[in-house]
Amino acid sequence: MSKYEDYNSASRNYDNQRFAMGSDVMAAMIQFHCGKPLKDLHVLDAGCGTGNYAKALIDYGVGQVTLLDASPGMLEKAKVKLADAIESGKIKEVVEATMPPIPFPDASFDAVMFNLVLHHLDPTGSGNFIEATQTLKEAVRILRPGGTVIISTCLPSVITHSLWYAQLNMSLTKRFNKIMPSVKQLDEMFEVCQLRCEQKLNILGSDLIKDYYNFEGPLDKSWRDAVSYWKFATPDELNDVKQKVLELKEAGELEQWAKEHDHANTSGYLTILFCKDI
Structure with a gap:
């Protein structure tokens, strides 16, 4: 689904590092906000990747x-x-398409x-989030x-202050943050799309990345490939990061430095927002 990352290539090793963080919370809150038993719900996993979240929800x-x-x-x-889920009909369809639009009926x-x-969806860093806004309209x-x-x-704010690897090179982090909508920007998108945010939750911990606390990870391309953040690094920035880690x-200070600059367990890594149509 990415406009800047080659996920056909990334798919080969994606599951070695990524985990469906917060899927338990999503399952509970989907049921709560929809007001239906889980067994009666049909969910679209838009930008499903390798199906980690879909599998978790089915489970x-x-x-x-x-x-x-x-x-x-x-x-x-x-x-x-998800071969078994496809055979049983729990996976209803598998669709290849680029958003927006979202190719399903009302x-x-x-x-x-x-x-x-x-x-x-909006890799330019302009702050307008035009494609993301149109995609949310389609979701409604x-x-x-x-x-x-x-x-x-x-x-x-989490990337800047809570993730240890993002503090190795702040110029890279500032540039990457331009494509990440803030709460204020998300609220502005919701208003345009006639969505009301019912709940915002921060998920504590670092489970999204299985090997998150590999402090030598920035030296390893396969480790970096698990996080789209690194796709924005220039060769000079990447060299600077590697030099700092080395x-x-x-x-003998790498582990201490990283732990002092990491707050994923107290401030959270992932934020989940639950929205309803106005």
Whole structure:
């Protein structure tokens, strides 16, 4: 689904590092906000990737999930992972498409979820979030009455102050943050799309990235490939990051520095927003 990352390539190792963080909370809140048992819900996983969140929701008891992604490589991984669910009909459809638009009829789904997706749609850093806003409008259109839109994201303030690796090079972090909508920018998008945010939750911990506390990770391309943040690094910035990590390691200070600059366990990593059509 990304406008700047090659997820066909990334799909080969994606599941080695990524976990469906917050999926338990999503399952509970989808049921609560829709007012229906999980077994009666049809959820669109918009920008589904390799299907981690879809699998988690099905395991928690969601009746049906439809998968949508722009990357054939990601969808192939999802089809293998969810082969039993596809055979049983719990995965209703697997659709390859780029958002926006979202290619489904009006009122098709009880819930539409965007898990770390919206920031992939407007890569220019202009702050307008035109494509993301249009995609949310489409989500409202395909939502059934009483349904909910779920958005998970990493807020710029969290990236800047809570994630240790983002503090290795602040010029890179400031540039990356331009594509990450803030709470204020999300609220502005919601107003345009006639959405009301019912609930905002921060999920504490670092479970999104399985090897998050590998403090030598920035030296390893496969580790960096798990996080889209690194796609914005210039060669000079990447060299600066590697040099800083190596210098801290040589001085025996890398672990201490990283722990002092990391607050994922107290401030959170992932923010989840639950929205209803006005």
